[in-house]
Amino acid sequence: MMLLEKIREKTAHVGVIGLGYVGLPLAVEKAKAGYKVLGFDIQQAKVDMVNRGENYIGDIVPQELKELVDSGHLSATTDYDRIMECDVVTICVPTPLDKFKQPDLSYIINSANEISKRMHKxxxxxxxxxxxxxxxxxVVKPILEQSGLKVGKDFHLAFSPERVDPGNARYKTHNTPKVVGGCTPECTEIAKTLYSTVLGAEVFTVSSPKEAEATKILENTFRIVNCALANEMAIVYNKMGINIWEVIxxxxxxxxxxxxxxxxxxxxxxCIPLDPFYLTYKAREYDYHTRLIELSGEINDNMPDYVVERLMDILNEQEKPLKNSKIMLLGIAYKGDIDDLRESPALKVWEELEKKEANVIYHDPYCKTAKWKGRIVESVKLMPETVASCDAIVITTWHKHNVDYRMVLDNAKVLFDTKNAVVNALGTAVLSQTNYYRL
Incomplete structure (x- = not known):
């Protein structure tokens, strides 16, 4: 039976390499669609949790995962020899940057090598x-062709950018439109057919993998540039005595x-702090300097320092030095109502505060513990006496749920809100509070 027919009849065996924030939700959706799905990961702990039906990704419904595992539609392994069982393999591995903002493709390269050793027609x-x-x-195509098989003749290769937004209540993997670009028209057709049988959203095709890769970069470059614009406006408008939140x-x-x-x-x-710099790296090959991306990154990267500077000014008004002050960070996840700490700016604020010799504690209802400089730090309970014992509370993540902002406002000596969370929660009447400050 040809692959396209197997996909249409959902008899194709599907492999997903990487069971993180992208891979596991995708594996679940493919299993829900009726495919037999095998997840691959180098971390035995993740594999064991999947095989027990235990969820560790916020956007997955735990009961759905358990049912898919119990029914045999979804399982996981660390044994890459089982790639030989698969008709389709999707690579969903990390693509970090190093400290010089250079792309690290080692996870992609390693995955391609594992597939290449076990490919079939x-x-x-x-x-x-x-x-x-x-x-x-x-990068990927030459590695896969080391198997002796040729793209477009013996096997099919495509790129389809992940569009995962952790914590988004409206758009999940299933209902987010997909973009697909294959190395040949047939590659594109087969990949589109696969996603069309899995997702309840449009699958949009482009003419090659490059256009699909560039689509994801454009999406997140749009965001990094506009975030930088908002941050720069906040800085300059504050100097001018203009309320940025009212202006927005x-x-x-x-x-x-x-x-x-x-x-x-x-x-x-x-995504936002990393993805645009993949284009910056590639653009150098064409003797082009992506000035807007790099300037945007510089502005955004400076915001934790700016937050600490503003806090120092606020405490100075109270005749209180930052050194030896007790500061609570309220929220340390990188965005609201999730437990994800990847590239969280709150951690950078924490680091800058400690450089100034402040005593830092944190509360986050979603991050009960955090690994901080080689040790495990626990979230403190958000109690009136704990809030009152701090010299300042800094809201660094806007959690819409599970935080009593009224209690915090009523008990804080100083409440510095970098996310406009308190106004969003309690209304503009809080602006009359003398202990409340906004970015």
Whole structure:
């Protein structure tokens, strides 16, 4: 039976390499669609949890995972020899940057090597990991062809960027539109057919993997640039005595030509702080300097320092030095109502505060513990006496749920809100409170 027919009849065996924030939700969706799915990961602990039906990703419904495992539609392994059982393999591994903001493709390369050793004819390989334009054809394709099989003749290869937004209540993997670009028209058709049988959203095709890779970079470059604009406006408007939050609210009344972005202590997560710099790296090959991306990154990276500077000014008004002050960070996840600490700007604020010799504690209802400089630090209970014992509370993540902002405001000596969380929760009447400050 040909692969396209297997996909349409959902008899194809599907492998997903990497069982993290992208891979596990994708594996679950494919299993829910009726495919037999095998997840691969180098971490035995993750594999064991999947095989016990234990969920560790916030956007997955735990009962659905358990039912899929119990029914035999989903399982996991560390044994890459089992790639030989698969008709389709999707690569969903990390693509970090090093300290010089250079792409680290080692996870992609290692995955491609593992597949190459075990490939068979009429297999589909899809790369989902965010990377620079050209990776699929220039890096992955040559490795896979070391098997002796040729793309477009013996097997199929495509790129389809992940579009995961942890904590988004409206858009999950299932209902988020997909973009697919294959190395040949047939590769594109087969990959599109796969995702069309899995997702309840449009699958949009582009002419090659490069366009698909560039699509993801454009999406997140749009975000990093506009975040930087909001952050720069916050800095300059504060100097001018202008309320940035009021300005954004007013600008948002315009029904065209404006999209609101909001300032904060920086940008976090795996996407916005990292993805645009894959293009910066690749652009050098074409003798082009991506000035806007790099300047945006510089502005956003400076926001934790700016937050600490503002806090120092606020405490100075109270005749209180930052050194030896007790500071609580309220929220340390990179975004609200999730437990994800990847690239969280709150951690950078924490680091800057400790450099100034402040005594830092934190509360986060979603992050009960955090690994901090080689030790495990626990979230303190958010009690009136704990809040009152601090010299300042700094809201670094806006958790819409599980935080009593009224209690915090009523008991804090100083409440510095970098996310406009208290106004969003309690209304503009809080602006009359003398202990309340906004970014």
């Amino acid at each position: 009429d297999m589909l390989v899809v790369l989902e990991s965010t990377t620079y334009p050209g990776t699929t054809e220039e 609210a007013a600008a948002s009344t315009k029904p065209f030509g404006y999209v609101p972005f909001y300032p904060g202590p920086g940008v976090g997560g795996h």
